[in-house]
Amino acid sequence: MNPLQVKKKVIAQLAKIQLKKCVYTFVSQPEDYPTVNKSIISYLTKNLKFCGIYVSLNNSCKTMLEMFDQEKIDTKRLLFIESTSQGQKSEVSNCISISSNQSLTELSLSISEACKNDRIKFIFFDSVSTLLIYNNLETTERFIHYMVNKIKNLGFLMILISIDEEKSNKLVPLLSQFCDEIIKIK
Amino acid sequence: MTRKNILPKKKIKTAMKTTQQQKKSTIKTRIARQLKSTEFSARSVTGGGRFLFKKQKKPFQKGASKDATTVLRTKEFVKTGISGFDALLDQGIPKGTSVLVAGGTGTGKTIFCLQTLFNAAKNGEKCLYLSFEESEQRLKKHMDDFKWNWKELEKRGLLKIVRKEPFAMTTGIEAMLAKAKGELLIDINEVLEIIPKGFQPDIIAVDSITSIAAAFGKKEEGYRIFIEQLFRYFETVKVTSFFISETEQVPTIYSSSGIEEFLADGVIVLYALKQGNIRENAIEVLKLRGAKHQKKIVAMQITDKGIEIYPEQEIFSDVGK
Numbered sequence: 001m002n003p004l005q006v007k008k009k010v011i012a013q014l015a016k017i018q019l020k021k022c023v024y025t026f027v028s029q030p031e032d033y034p035t036v037n038k039s040i041i042s043y044l045t046k047n048l049k050f051c052g053i054y055v056s057l058n059n060s061c062k063t064m065l066e067m068f069d070q071e072k073i074d075t076k077r078l079l080f081i082e083s084t085s086q087g088q089k090s091e092v093s094n095c096i097s098i099s100s101n102q103s104l105t106e107l108s109l110s111i112s113e114a115c116k117n118d119r120i121k122f123i124f125f126d127s128v129s130t131l132l133i134y135n136n137l138e139t140t141e142r143f144i145h146y147m148v149n150k151i152k153n154l155g156f157l158m159i160l161i162s163i164d165e166e167k168s169n170k171l172v173p174l175l176s177q178f179c180d181e182i183i184k185i186k
Numbered sequence: 187m188t189r190k191n192i193l194p195k196k197k198i199k200t201a202m203k204t205t206q207q208q209k210k211s212t213i214k215t216r217i218a219r220q221l222k223s224t225e226f227s228a229r230s231v232t233g234g235g236r237f238l239f240k241k242q243k244k245p246f247q248k249g250a251s252k253d254a255t256t257v258l259r260t261k262e263f264v265k266t267g268i269s270g271f272d273a274l275l276d277q278g279i280p281k282g283t284s285v286l287v288a289g290g291t292g293t294g295k296t297i298f299c300l301q302t303l304f305n306a307a308k309n310g311e312k313c314l315y316l317s318f319e320e321s322e323q324r325l326k327k328h329m330d331d332f333k334w335n336w337k338e339l340e341k342r343g344l345l346k347i348v349r350k351e352p353f354a355m356t357t358g359i360e361a362m363l364a365k366a367k368g369e370l371l372i373d374i375n376e377v378l379e380i381i382p383k384g385f386q387p388d389i390i391a392v393d394s395i396t397s398i399a400a401a402f403g404k405k406e407e408g409y410r411i412f413i414e415q416l417f418r419y420f421e422t423v424k425v426t427s428f429f430i431s432e433t434e435q436v437p438t439i440y441s442s443s444g445i446e447e448f449l450a451d452g453v454i455v456l457y458a459l460k461q462g463n464i465r466e467n468a469i470e471v472l473k474l475r476g477a478k479h480q481k482k483i484v485a486m487q488i489t490d491k492g493i494e495i496y497p498e499q500e501i502f503s504d505v506g507k
Contacts, residue, residue, distance in 0.1 A: 102462035104502035105485045112499070134462060135502075143502050 003035045006185060010039040013183050019048065020121070022180040023148050023158040025128070027172065029186055030163050036185055037126060038071050040159060044122055045077045052122035052157075053079050053114045055107070057130040060084045061095035079117065081110050101134040104143045111147065115154055122157040128171060129163040141174055148178050263477070264389065264426050267305025268298065270486075270495030274471050276478035279452060281388075283475065284417055284427045286446055289456030290435035294467060294488050297332075298456065299391035299428050300325065301492045304334050306389050307344040314387040315345070316380065318352040318397035332492045346385060352401035359412055374412075374419045387425055392416075394430035399442035410443055417449045435460070436505065440472070451475040457483065459503035466503045469495055 001009075010026070017024060028036040044050045056064055061080045068075050078094065085097040096114065098106045111123065125147075131140045144160070151158040160175070162168045164186070176182050263278030272278060279285060287295050303313040317325060325347050329336045339345035375381050381390070392398075395413060402409035420427040429450065431441045435458055440447040447453050452474040458465040467486040471479040485499035 100462070100464045102464050103466060104461065105466045105468075105499060106487075108502070109485060109487070109496060109499055139461075139502055139504075142500075146500050146502075 001029075001032060001186075003032075006032045006035040007039040009185050010036055011043055013185070014040065014043050017181065017183075019044075019050075019157050021152060021155045021157070023152060023160065023178070025160040025162055025172075025175045025179045025182045027162045027164050027168075027182060027184045030165065032185060033127075033161070033163060034067075037124075037161060038067070038073075041068065041078070041124060042071055042073055044124075045073055048121075049077075050121040050157075051077045051079075051117075051119040052124060053081060053111060053120060055111065055123065055125045056080060056082045056084075057101050058084070058126060061090050061092045061097070065092065079114050079120070081107070081114060083107070101130060104131075104135065104139065108143070108147060108150075112150070115151075115156065120156060122159065123151055125158065125160045127161040127163065128175070129161075129165065129168040132167050132171065137170060140171065144171070144175065145178060264302075264306065264311075265309075266298075266302040267308070268301055268493050268495060270484075270497050271469070271493075273497040274469075274480045274484065274495070275474065278477070279426065279474065280476045281426050282421065282424045283451035284420060284429065284449070285452035285454060285474070286429050286431050286440055286450040287454050287456065288431040288433045288437060288440035288447075290433055290437070290458055292465075293435075293456035293458045294486070294493055295430045295432075295456055296320070296325070296393055297328065297488060297493055298454070299393060299430060300329060301332075301334075302428065303345060303389055303391055304329065304336060304339070307339040310344065311388040312343070312386060313345050313389045313391075314381065314385065315347040315391045315393065317347065317349045317393045318355075318401075319393055320349075322347045322349050332490065334492070343385075346382065346387070348382060350380075352397045355398060355412075356401050356405070356408070359408060374415050375423075380416070380419075381423075386423075389426045389428070390420060391428040392430065394432055395446060396430070396432035396442055406443065410445060413443070413446060414449060417446075452477075456486070457505070459501065459505060461503035466501065468501045468503070468505075 006028075013026075026036055026040065041054065044052060054064065059067070059082070061082050064080060064082070065075050068078070076094065080092070080095040081098065082090075082095065083098050083101045083103070086099055088097055090097050096110050098110055114120065115123070128140070128144065131143065135143070148158065160179070162171065162175070164184070172182060262281040263275075264281055265272050265278045287298055289295050300315065303315055307313045315325065326336060336345055340347075381387060398413070399409050402412070417427075429446065431446060433440055433455075437455065440453055440455065453472040455470045455472050457468040457470070459468055467488060468483050469486040470483040471481070480497065483501050483505055485496040485501055487494050487496075
């Protein structure tokens, strides 16, 4: 699929779903992963004018800002939580840095703290697959389950990103238990 | 002189009985009212433990007699004032009890105790921090780092930090124990001057019993007797005490000899749990006699303001067995 087709598919899926108090997992092909992410964020912030939390376990805040600027996404609508800076204080005001992809308690506390902002409507989690690189399956399952319940109780929309690959696919049966829908983009 | 309207003895007895019954029922009613009005208060009316009699300055309801001295049996509690920690306890730590603060290196035991004492001193309690490890200067530096204004409290005589040499404690203890053979309670303070003369603390922190045990070396028997006497002594002088104990990162026993956790009324365990190549802080109230508490390990962070505890935050690191 070319990026435009991917974008169209993502938007078509987003148009169908309920955009609050729900948790969705988007499973994308490894090569489509950046387009899927950008398309979702673009739709939520540009079309729906939502503010949200972007949890990035793969890119630094600086990289994401550059990426979204290219897409003309208003990054002021996003509060970033990232782990690549390993707890170093960020120069970007809307960015929280956590010490590591293994600091799940710290990550959970940071998300909880960020959720206190009244403008927040959604939490975008990039990605479940990265969590699995640094944490074992059991711990990842526990973390996702805890976060999903917490976000549901708070009434936000949560979007989890997972890559269609062997390791991450082990999580999918479990995710389907507590997510409202698993959306495969292919 | 005899009065004309003297009442017969029987009538006096009946009148006294009625008055006593009325008093009893008034107290009962007031206790019930107090229970209603203090639903979220730190004090409670209980059936056990140590009781203190408190005078209520104000009547509970309009129309109640202003000069009526209401006597209530209340159990008092100590609040640590540490963000999130007191939420783990129903009412607090019962006053006059002993609490073991156990944990591995770098888990925040010293900060936990310093912060508790600092907060208590701010509330007017007299607090004594007995250090057998770090110097007074270093402990004060820790408080400076957290921007705790200890100087004011020290000036007002509410907070005292005293450094003791653990080996000096062992000197003479054996002689003292031999001399006091047969006595149930030795006045340990008379010999060792644990509490400085003229200072009557409400709360004491001992940092740490591990250092004291190390100073005793192979004289385990002497240490056991000493530590038991120390617990009893603090109990007798009705001081709330915190004993810091150095353990493994995920301990199975919480003290050097293993008896301290039985002697103590409470055990608070601090963890620095390993998750991959990082460590996450956590805390648990393992036991607390005479007080209800939550039984779970929760997240803790050492921030630039001191310790913060998140009672609702689950821990994802492996706690082990």
